[in-house]
Structure formats: C-alpha cells, structure tokens
Amino acid sequence: MVSVRAVYEIAQVKAEDECFKMRNSSLETVVKSIIGSARSLGIKIVSDLSADEYKLFLEQREEKLKTDAAAAAAAAAEALTSKKK
Known part of the structure; x- marks a missing residue:
C-alpha cells in the first residue's frame, strides 16, 4: 500500500532518470508510469494513509x-x- 504523496515523491526522483529525460516526460507521465507499475505488482495506491x-x-x-x-x-x-x- 502506497499513498499518492509517496508516489509523487518517487516520481520526482525517477523523473531525473535518463530514460524519462530522453523522452522529455512530464511529472504526470512519470507518476502514471509508477502507478501502472505498482498496480501490476499488486500494490494498492491510496489517497491518504x-x-x-x-x-x-x-x-x-x-x-x-x-x-x-x-x-x-x-x-x-x-x-x-x-x-x-
């Protein structure tokens, strides 16, 4: 279980990764990518914890x-x- 706030904090770090920089990805794109990965791994995203x-x-x-x-x-x-x- 991960809060949306934690996802955004992770996204801010991941946005600095070369693969996201090369694609000039927005923070929203990075967040969606992380949420998709989390869901596929069975991790529940909650608004507040x-x-x-x-x-x-x-x-x-x-x-x-x-x-x-x-x-x-x-x-x-x-x-x-x-x-x-």
Whole structure:
C-alpha cells in the first residue's frame, strides 16, 4: 500500500532518470508510469494513509508473510520427504 504523496515523491526522483529525460516526460507521465507499475505488482495506491491504517496494513502484511513462509517450509519438507522415497 502506497499513498499518492509517496508516489509523487518517487516520481520526482525517477523523473531525473535518463530514460524519462530522453523522452522529455512530464511529472504526470512519470507518476502514471509508477502507478501502472505498482498496480501490476499488486500494490494498492491510496489517497491518504493514516498512522492507524498503516499500522493495520503492516500487521496484516506480517501475518501474511508468516503464513507464506510456513506454507513454503511445509512444501519444502514434503518435497524432501518425497525425494527420499
């Protein structure tokens, strides 16, 4: 999850990249490019992000990472067991 403000801050830095300078891209074009990349990666863009919302997001993300890690460990253990047979 990323706020629009953070996207604009990223865009200001990215606008200095050679590929955007060569195309003489406006800040709006750079912002749209970043938003498109974020969406394709599954990153949600929000207009404003309060501290409470961000805390909740981090807690949910941490829980998902733990669940994913446990699932990956179980799959690896199962694959190892299958090889031994």
